Amino acid sequence: MSSIALATRGLVKNFGSLTVARDIEITLPTGVRYALIGPNGAGKTTLINLMTGMLPPDGGQIMLGGEDVTVLKPEERVRRGLARTFQINTLFPGLNALEAVTLAVCERRQIAGTFWSRLSSERDAIEEAYDILKRLRLGDSCYQPTRELPYGRQRLLEIALALASRPKVLLLDEPAAGVPLEESGDIFEAVAELSGDITVLFIEHDMQVVFRFASHIIVMVGGAIFAQGSPQEIAADPRVREVYLGKRHHG
Amino acid sequence: MSIATPTQNPQSYLAAQERWRPVEIVFWLAALLPFVLFPDYLTLASQIAITGLFALSLDLILGYAGIVSLGHAAFFGIGAYTAGVLTKYGWGEPITGLLISAAVAALAGYLSSLVIARFRHLALIMITLGLGLLLHEIANSAHWLTGGSDGLQGMQVWPLLGMFKFDLYGYTAYTYSLIVLLIVFVMARRLIHSPFGLALRGIRENWTRMPAIGANRQAHIRKIYTIAAAMAGVAGALLAQTVGTVSLEAISFGRSADVLVMLVLGGAGRLYGGIVGAMIFMIARDQFSGIAPQYWYFWIGLLLIAVVMLLPNGVLGGLSALINRWRSRS
Numbered sequence: 001m002s003s004i005a006l007a008t009r010g011l012v013k014n015f016g017s018l019t020v021a022r023d024i025e026i027t028l029p030t031g032v033r034y035a036l037i038g039p040n041g042a043g044k045t046t047l048i049n050l051m052t053g054m055l056p057p058d059g060g061q062i063m064l065g066g067e068d069v070t071v072l073k074p075e076e077r078v079r080r081g082l083a084r085t086f087q088i089n090t091l092f093p094g095l096n097a098l099e100a101v102t103l104a105v106c107e108r109r110q111i112a113g114t115f116w117s118r119l120s121s122e123r124d125a126i127e128e129a130y131d132i133l134k135r136l137r138l139g140d141s142c143y144q145p146t147r148e149l150p151y152g153r154q155r156l157l158e159i160a161l162a163l164a165s166r167p168k169v170l171l172l173d174e175p176a177a178g179v180p181l182e183e184s185g186d187i188f189e190a191v192a193e194l195s196g197d198i199t200v201l202f203i204e205h206d207m208q209v210v211f212r213f214a215s216h217i218i219v220m221v222g223g224a225i226f227a228q229g230s231p232q233e234i235a236a237d238p239r240v241r242e243v244y245l246g247k248r249h250h251g
Numbered sequence: 252m253s254i255a256t257p258t259q260n261p262q263s264y265l266a267a268q269e270r271w272r273p274v275e276i277v278f279w280l281a282a283l284l285p286f287v288l289f290p291d292y293l294t295l296a297s298q299i300a301i302t303g304l305f306a307l308s309l310d311l312i313l314g315y316a317g318i319v320s321l322g323h324a325a326f327f328g329i330g331a332y333t334a335g336v337l338t339k340y341g342w343g344e345p346i347t348g349l350l351i352s353a354a355v356a357a358l359a360g361y362l363s364s365l366v367i368a369r370f371r372h373l374a375l376i377m378i379t380l381g382l383g384l385l386l387h388e389i390a391n392s393a394h395w396l397t398g399g400s401d402g403l404q405g406m407q408v409w410p411l412l413g414m415f416k417f418d419l420y421g422y423t424a425y426t427y428s429l430i431v432l433l434i435v436f437v438m439a440r441r442l443i444h445s446p447f448g449l450a451l452r453g454i455r456e457n458w459t460r461m462p463a464i465g466a467n468r469q470a471h472i473r474k475i476y477t478i479a480a481a482m483a484g485v486a487g488a489l490l491a492q493t494v495g496t497v498s499l500e501a502i503s504f505g506r507s508a509d510v511l512v513m514l515v516l517g518g519a520g521r522l523y524g525g526i527v528g529a530m531i532f533m534i535a536r537d538q539f540s541g542i543a544p545q546y547w548y549f550w551i552g553l554l555l556i557a558v559v560m561l562l563p564n565g566v567l568g569g570l571s572a573l574i575n576r577w578r579s580r581s
Contacts (some may be wrong), residue, residue: 052463083327090463092456095449103453104448104464112466113474115447120266122446130261141262165465195277 005030005068005199006051006082006169011060013043013050013223020046021223024060028169033192034201035214042220044203045087048171053077054081054083065168079108080169085158087177087203093147097138097157100146101129104164129164134162135188152183160192170194172202176209188213211235268519278523279293282429286422293421299533301489306513306525307483309441313511314519316445316475317455320368321376321507322383323483325363328390328485328502330356335403335497336396342437345492349413349431352488353481360480361473368472371458383507402498413500417493424493431489435482440522442478451475455520512551516558518565527567 004027010143011024015102020043028034036044048057051062053074069077092100105125122125131141136156139148139232146157153177162170174193176184188209191200204210211231212216218228220241227240284294305327312318333352340350363382370378390397399403410416415423441534442448450471453461461468491497499505509532510525535554539547562569 054462074462075465075467078463084463086460086463087537091456092453092460094456095452098264098454099449102265103446103449106449107465112446112450113471115442115445115478117446117475118269118441118444119446120262120265120269120444123262125446126262126265142261143259161460161464194549 003029004063005032006065006201008051009045009061009062009063011050011062012058013046013055018223020223021050021057022222024050024225025123026218026225028199030168031196032199032216033214034216034218035210035221036203036218037205037207042093043223044220044222045173047220048084049171051171052082060218070246075226078165078167081166082171083162083165083167085162085167085173085175086169087173089120089154090161091146091154091157091161094145096145097133097142097149097153097160098126098129100157101132101142101160101164102126104161105129105132109166130184132160132163135193136163137186152179152186155179155187156190159187163194167198169201170198171198174203174205176204176206181206184209188205232234275523279433285425288318290299290420295421295533295537297421297424297428297493298490299529300425300432300515301486301493302510302533303526303529304428304432304435304489305483305486306510306517306529307436308479308486308525309510309514310440310519310522310525311450311451311479311482312440312475313514314521314524315448315455316451316472317458318472318476319372319376320379321504321511322379322381323479323510324385324502324504325386326356326360326480326483326508327487327490327510328386328497329359329480330487331491331497332390332397332403333489334488334491335406335482336361337409338406339403340491343407345408345411345427346532348408348492349485349488354482356484356487357477357481358398360483361477364476367476368469380504380507383502383504387499387502387504391499395422397497397499400499402499403491406495406497407492408492408495416474417495427487428493431485435485435528436522439482443522447471466572514556516555516565518567518569520545521567524567528565531566535546573580 006028008024008026011021013021024047030069038044038067046055053072057070061068063078064080064082067080069080076086079122102125103112104170105128106122109125111122111125130139133139136159138153138156138160141153146154151158159175172191179187184206191202192213194200214231217231217234221228226243227234227237285293309320309323312320330352331356334348335350337348367375367378391399408417411423411427417423450466451465454468454471485500490501513528513532514525516531517526518524535550536547539550558565
C-alpha cells in the first residue's frame with residue numbers, strides 16, 4: 001500500500017510578474033485530514049487549481065498515488081481519484097440533486113455516453129447516487145431544482161458531487177464558505193464522517209474548525225508555504241501568530 | 252395506505268419523467284388532422300414536419316447541450332444535395348437515399364465537431380457561421396454537381412416503397428415526412444432521457460463543473476454534434492425528395508437563422524419546442540406572405556421580439572408556466 005496519496009514537488013505558477021505558487025512541496029499521506037490556511041490572496045485556491053489540472057503549472061510535478069499526473073487533464077485526474085469542491089458554488093442550477101449526483105456517478109462508471117438506454121434503467125447508478133445524498137442528509141430534498149435549494153444544502157451538494165467520483169483524495173475549497181457559523185459545523189461533521197480511506201485537504205478560515213478537524217496544518221503566505229506542522233506546533237509558532245493568527249480572520 | 256407521505260423512490264421518479272404524457276399522444280394524433288381538415292395544405296404540412304425535424308436536431312445541440320450554432324443549415328444542405336444527387340444519377344429509392352444522406356451529413360458533422368468542440372461563445376458562433384458560408388459557396392460554385400444558383404434539376408424520385416408516387420397534392424409527401432419525423436423524434440426522445448441526455452444538460456448547466464466530475468466534455472460534444480448533423484441531413488433529404496429539387500436556399504445562412512428563430516419561438520431545450528416553433532413560423536410565413544410577400548419578415552421580427560421579451564422560454568415555456576400556475580391555484 002502506497003502511503004503517499006498526493007504530493008507536489010517544486011510547483012511553480014506565475015501570473016505575469018506575480019508569483020502565485022513558489023516551489024510548493026506538499027505531501028499528503030493516505031487517509032489524513034489536513035488544513036490549508038493563509039490570508040486572502042495567499043494562493044490556496046490556485047494551489048487546488050494546479051493540483052486538479054484546472055491551471056497548468058509553470059514548473060514542478062504533481063504525483064497522485066505515485067503516478068505523475070502533471071500533464072493529465074482535469075477529468076483524467078478525477079478518474080484516477082482526485083476530486084475537488086469549489087469555494088463558489090459550481091453546481092448544475094437546472095438539475096435537481098438526484099440528477100446531478102446520478103450524472104457524476106454515470107461519468108465515473110463511464111456510462112454517461114450511453115444514449116440508447118433509459119436513465120431510469122441504470123438502477124445501480126441511481127441507488128449509489130441516492131445513497132450519497134442520504135449520507136449527506138440531502139435525500140428529502142433531492143427532487144428540488146438545485147437553484148431552489150437553501151444555500152447550506154447547496155454546499156453539501158458540492159461535496160456530494162465530489163464523492164460521486166469515489167475520490168481517493170478530496171480537496172475541499174472552503175466547504176462552509178458563506179454558511180452561518182452554526183451550520184458550518186454540520187458541513188464539517190459530514191467531512192469528518194467520510195471514510196478513513198479518503199485523504200482530505202481543506203481550506204478554511206475559521207481557526208476553531210481547523211483545530212478541531214485537522215491533524216496537520218499547512219500555512220501559505222504570498223504563494224509559498226510559510227509553515228506546516230501539527231495544530232499545536234502551528235498555534236505555538238510565533239511567526240505564524242504574527243502574520244496570520246494575530247490578525248483578525250477574514251471570510 | 253400509510254399516513255405519512257412515503258418518500259418517492261428515486262428510480263420511479265426518473266421513470267415517471269420518461270413516460271409518454273397524454274398531451275403528447277394528442278399532439279401526434281392532431282398531426283393527422285391536415286389530411287381531413289386542410290387537404291389543400293398538405294404540401295405546407297409536409298414542409299412544417301421537415302422543418303420541425305430540422306429544428307429538433309438544432310434543439311439537441313443548442314437547447315440541451317447549450318452549444319450555439321449559426322451554421323446548422325450546412326448539414327441540412329448536405330443531406331438535401333446528397334439525396335438530390337443520388338436520385339439524379341440513378342438511385343431514386345427514397346428510404347435508402349435518406350439513410351445515405353444521414354450518413355454523409357453525420358460524417359460532415361463529425362469532422363466539423365473536431366473543431367467546434369474546442370470553442371465556446373462568440374468564437375463558436377463565428378466558426379459555425381463561417382462553416383455555413385463556406386459550404387454555401389462551395390455548393391454555389393460546384394455548378395456541375397449542384398446546379399448552383401439554378402438549383403438541382405432532373406431529380407427522379409422513385410415511388411415510396413415502390414408503391415406510392417409523390418403526388419402534386421402532397422399526400423405522399425406529408426405521410427412520408429410525418430412518419431420519418433415521428434421515428435426520429437422517438438429516437439431523440441430516447442436520447443434525451445438516457446444517461447447521455449443527462450450529460451448534455453450537465454454541459455449546458457455548468458461547463459466548468461463537468462470535468463470536475465470526470466466528464467470528457469469534448470467527447471460528449473463531438474457525439475451530439477454528429478447525431479444532430481445526421482438528423483439535419485435526414486430533414487434536408489426529405490425536403491429534396493418531396494419537393495423534387497434542391498435550391499441553394501437549402502444550405503443558406505437564411506435557413507440557419509430561421510431555424511434558430513423557430514427554436515427560440517417554440518422553446519429551446521424542450522422536445523416539442525422545435526416542432527411547435529416550426530409550425531408557428533411556417534404558418535405565419537404562409538399567412539403574412541399572402542398579405543405582403545416582400546415584408547413578411549417584419550412580422551416575424553415583431554413576433555420574435557415579443558416572444559423573447561414576454562416568454563423567455565418560448566411559447567411552450569410560457570404554456571407550461573401557465574399550466575403550473577393554474578394547477579397550484581386549484
